[in-house]
Amino acid sequence: MPRPFCCRRIAGAPPCVVFKPAGVPLSALEEICLTLDELESLRLADMEGLYHEAAAQRMNVSRQTFGRIIESARRKTAKALVEGKAIRIEGGEVVMANMRKFQCSECQHVWELPHGTGRPAECPACQSKNIHRAEEDRGYARAGRGCRRGRY
Ligand SMILES: [Zn+2]
Structure with a gap:
């Protein structure tokens, strides 16, 4: 489906798509899906330490949208760590810059x-x-x- 050029911009694809607790087969784990734009929000705000305003500009979204993306990303990541779930990184309406x-x-x-x-x-x-x-x-x-x- 062709879409207008409106997507969330990310710097690139992550080096791997699944993280999981060691020693448990993936088939026995519940997966949490972290989208590529959610991962990018963590990278910009938490790894690079950008303010939401600057991070939102880098992703080509509004500050409010960025706030929603990173809130969801942090909740999912925290849930996976606390409850021992796998994280699969895929999906999201993104373009790679x-x-x-x-x-x-x-x-x-x-x-x-x-x-x-x-x-x-x-x-x-x-x-x-x-x-x-x-x-x-x-x-x-x-x-x-x-x-x-x-x-x-
Ligand atoms: Zn100079």
């Missing part, structure tokens, strides 16, 4: 922008025009070129 990383040659500041936003004119830290692409990956593995829609 290929992030491009830039570095300033003057002050060595490094920052990221999603694909399709154009090349930055200057360093956000020192306003130098002497900037270049920094190619090393960070965080999640890349999901290939362009945005992948609908599949997740």
Whole structure:
């Protein structure tokens, strides 16, 4: 089903899709499904330590929506840990943004922008025009070129 470009933006796919308590076969466990956008909310707010406002912008959603996403993510994750359930990470209406990383040659500041936003004119830290692409990956593995829609 084609959809308008409205999805929640995530930085990439997680390195694995199932977490479970050790020593118990998956078939004997109840699974909790954490969607990809919920995982991304945890990554941005709890791992990177962003405020909800900034995290919401990164995911291309409103602050209220981000609040709902992360509340659900934390409740599910806590329930899995406390009650010993498996967590399966899948689903959610998301697009994967290929992030491009830039570095300033003057002050060595490094920052990221999603694909399709154009090349930055200057360093956000020192306003130098002497900037270049920094190619090393960070965080999640890349999901290939362009945005992948609908599949997740
Ligand atoms: Zn700079």
